[in-house]
Amino acid sequence: MASAAKQRKIRTIAKEAAAPRPPTWHDELVGVQENGxxxxxxxxxxxxxxxxxxxxxxxGKLAGISPGMLSKIENGATSASLATLQSLSKxxxxxxxxxxxKYEETREASFVPAGSGETIERRGSRAGHEYRLLGHLRRKSLHVEPYLITLTEKSENFPxxxxxxxxxxYMLEGEVDYRHGKRLYSLRPGDSLMFDSDAPHGPEVLRSLPAKYISIVFHVPDQPGG
Incomplete structure (x- = not known):
């Protein structure tokens, strides 16, 4: 027969096993996937x-649902029955x-490993300016194109x-004077500049080379018949 001390230990272990454990990152991830x-x-x-x-x-009144239940549905905290969804749709x-x-929408991602990325021919490429495309996302309403631009001693001024x-x-390395419209901005590592690209712009004075900066272009595609 087990001793009193061993019996207490067994009861303690059983109690701990039955007690709810705190959620881990894995539980949270699974929960997100399950209630997506x-x-x-x-x-x-x-x-x-x-x-x-x-x-x-x-x-809630229109659909015959209590405000509390409707709040749970909107917060994704409960699974609405088919009858409830029919009531809400009406x-x-x-x-x-x-x-x-929203659940069926395709979510795109563009991953480019370090040191890779497609070299793109753009205006200025022939003048020694390297444009490396870091990925792109194209939706009907918005195009996003991030580039890593490198300027070296071989670079020349270009239109x-x-x-x-x-x-x-976003300036990573070197120093350039960058023109936007009628103004010149001195860009050094850590500096950033955001602007309307419909105005004339580009690096005008290459002060410290090599120079590298990230350029992200956002634009709305032309709409048919627009």
Missing amino acids: LEIAIGQSVREIRRQLDLTVTEL ALNVPMTSFFR IFQHPGIEFL
């Missing part, structure tokens, strides 16, 4: 409700499939750039 649909549905319901300028209470006057669009969109520069 609930979160997407909740975001869609909230977005449509706000577009219609309805409060949680008002929508109350919001939208097809039920609209609640699932000023001018194109639609917004451009962001």
Whole structure:
């Protein structure tokens, strides 16, 4: 027969095993993956409700759902039944499939390992300016193109750039005087410059070489018939 001390130890171990353990990063990740649909549905319901300028209470009354339950649905904290989703679709006057669009959307990513990236021929490339494309994302409403630009002793001044969109520069190495419109900006490592790229712009004075900077171009693509 086990001693009293051993019996107490067994009871302690059993109690600890039965007690809920604190969540780990793995639990949180699994939870996010498992309730991704609930979160997407909740975001869609909230977005449509706000577009219609309805409060949680008002929508709850229209759909026959308590405000507390509706809040849980919008926060992705509970899984709405098919009947509940049908009630919400009628109350919001939208097809039920609209609640699932955010979950079905394709999320793009562009990964470029260190030291790689496609060298792009752009205006200025022939003058010794290297443009290395670090990735790109193209959506119907927005194009994003990040470049690593390198200027060396072989670089020459080149015609000023001018194109639609917004451009962001972050200086990594060297020093250049960069023109935007009628102003010159002295860029050193750590400096950044963001501007309307429809105005004439480009490096005008190469003060310290080699010079490297990140250039990220954001622009809205031309729309058919626009």
